[in-house]
Amino acid sequence: MSSQNPASSPWDRWASLGQAERDAAYNNNAAVADSPALIEARNAASAIWRNAHPQGLDVAYGHGERTAFDLYPAADPSAPCLVFIHGGYWQKNSRENFAAYAEGLARSGWSVAMPSHTLAPEASLTQIAAEIREALDWLASSGPANGISGPLVLSGWSAGAQLAALHLDHPAVTAGLAISGVYELAPLRDTFLNQALRLTDDEIATLSPLRRPVCLKPMAIAYGCDELPALVHDSLRLHQLREQASAPGALIALPGADHFTVLDQFRTLDGVLVRAAKEVLALARKGKAAA
Template sequence: MATTIYRGMTRQELDTAYSNTGRLADFPGLMRDFRARSAAFYATHDCRRDLRYGPGARQTCDWFASGRPDAPIFVFIHGGYWQSCVKEDFAFCAAGPMARGHDVILAEYTLAPQASMTQIVAEIGRLLDHLAPRLAGRRLCLAGHSAGGHLAAMHRGHPAVASVLAISGLFDLEPISLGQLNDKLQLTHAEIAACSPQRIIAAGAPMLVAVGAGELPELVRQSDDYAQACRRAGEQVALLHVPGCDHFQVLDDLADPTGAQLTALAGLGSPET
């Protein structure tokens, strides 16, 4: 009989419980669509590309300008379980925030195993430190999807951050450390404690925790548990189950200026026009 290692699951069951791509019939086709839509967005919008915020090869960001010098800023951190994907694949997501009057910054960061979780978290902090003196009074919403949702939640207490949108995030790293996702991450016990947002809840910016209503149960549970823990701690946190969306369709909702996430974010007090 196989040994259970987490919430009654074997390692194989745990790997399946966190395999977002495993549910898709054609994940490569989905990514081709994302890239094509993103390429079209780059071609039709003003963007300063690969702006540096640090010395590392991937410590860069792309800045889409709305044309308003006082526009609020929406920073988006892509997912990929901290070990895959690039910012350029997700430029299409900027359509929604830009239609609401934001500048949009796509953040890049070093991936595992070239960087540890501690280093990856620190890189996003470095990006925010870099942006802070350049805000000129503009409000900044820090958003991220999947691994990016985790990284956004980790920095909700940064002084530059006015609001947070954590989409389909991972807020407790313990189950990640027990499965195949840890082969590249090599999470330590200290990192699980220090880099799990649910374990280090403190005062921070108002936050919307969003997750697709049709996502894997473990992803939904992670968002539900984290939002509830934040509320118990007295933090201003709203929870949204995005109707009709799986782990990737939530990005289509984000790209829609009238979508559930941006609508809920406006109600949270996010910078809006």
């Protein structure tokens, strides 16, 4: 898969697009016809999982109303931990709606930690990024007291993938798994999304993973083959940049998966994303052993 060229993106012809086309280029809910039913099913499954695992819920890592974790520690505190950052274009959703995606790795003996963050427009993207770094700081210092002391694999979906890629360089993070992300922020300023985000030139320059120096820690990049072209383009481009820098990590294209069904691969023991998390951790351990 490393030989793939980045797919064409609406960004390539952005200046010629009207407002409706620009908005549609990043509107995942409109692009997936049954998205309301998929979201309802996700939320219902997550409520069941969360209610069945109540011991580590709503653990504060900061002072904000939403700066908290749901923790699902493994029986072995030294087990690896997936840190999963939810999506929602930085302006909707929360950790509670994604609890079901802890299932596959939890059944594999991993811990899972799911943070929320303050949402735009209450928080800027700069503040949101700072909160995720604070969450990782907290997990590094307070995780052992909460049953989590193993290596951290940082993951995220959609907007959460941007935050995961951004924080791959955190000292507590061993490896990463970015799923269906937006890694170039500039086009968003010309869409409906910017009403809440109010992106600045500095945020676009410093918070777009495609504009930042490549972190050489292992990171897999996954996307559904039925995703919007702009998201596929960003995934391919980020993998290409990392490959050019000799940064390890697979590019994972999931046939038949759209922006919402792609995460189903976290729900079973043999799910593609479950395997990807294990494989990227193995890469990190192999690299550490060789160093």
